[in-house]
């Protein structure tokens with residue numbers, strides 16, 4: 325079955341006379357002993373249904389969490405426990421700030437060293453990673469945030485494996501409709517389900533999918549003890565969002581290509597950041613194989629003055645100036661981070677599923693006014 329069918333038909337109750345089509349949201353924390361449900365902190369019918377669908381999409385046993393960052397924490401802590409000491413971590417430049425803060429010790433001493441690896445091209449990234457003496461864990465996000473660098477998961481995995489390191493890929497930006505990191509040899513795939521899976525800016529959640537069921541079991545034990553499982557109502561909302569994931573992702577990716585084309589009428593190509601613009605460049609031969617869709621996240625740079633970027637965001641009528649991504653509505657956000665070399669004029673866009681003509685018109689009038 326194709327993924328667009330799996331999202332519709334996965335995680336349903338048995339197809340028998342009188343059965344509901346959706347698992348009801350549970351209101352019991354405990355169950356009569358002897359069945360598959362024991363206590364809701366260990367999992368329920370609804371969380372298991374959601375995990376089953378994502379397992380089918382990503383190709384590995386899946387656990388759901390109360391947020392993306394709860395999934396990050398569970399995976400890193402469990403791995404540090406398995407290694408038996410704080411970790412040496414290599415993290416991609418442009419990884420989500422909350423993940424970076426966790427790894428930097430904001431949540432305890434799970435990491436003893438953290439090396440940020442430059443993401444400007446695949447070769448630079450791989451050379452820098454290869455030259456690191458020791459690391460236990462590679463934390464990869466591809467495309468990166470906000471400059472949309474795409475990095476070759478299979479090459480990163482072979483460098484990591486040669487050093488005995490574990491590879492985690494945060495696949496939130498790409499979605500499983502574009503990329504399946506486990507197929508390229510990653511050990512774990514993380515999603516902030518708050519983004520594309522939920523898709524409506526109304527629910528927090530996270531997932532982790534594992535190549536090795538034994539690792540999933542360890543992380544499941546962590547989740548039981550840490551109490552960080554997703555709630556039933558949230559699991560229901562995310563599962564409902566996932567039913568339309570295929571349609572939403574495709575529409576948003578098409579809209580993103582139209583916005584990239586429009587931006588090309590106003591800006592030099594070097595000021596526009598979208599994976600589609602990397603196709604055919606030297607070093608990116610892997611890209612069409614790794615990304616089946618080029619995604620709906622893009623950025624562009626209006627120059628060194630923050631005021632132009634601010635004015636642009638104010639002048640948009642449809643797109644919402646708000647943080648987060650992956651929702652039905654288009655969102656823009658200024659991403660100035662001078663310490664990371666990110667220009668004051670940089671605007672990140674999470675393209676939504678509005679009618680393409682309306683969206684292009686909205687961006688066009690804001691660009692024209694500048």
Ligand code: PLP
Nearest residue numbers: 391392393420494496516518529
């Ligand atoms: N990973 C990425 C790429 C994100 O953008 C975010 C949040 O913005 C997270 C993880 C954290 O997810 P959550 O906000 O669901 O905890």
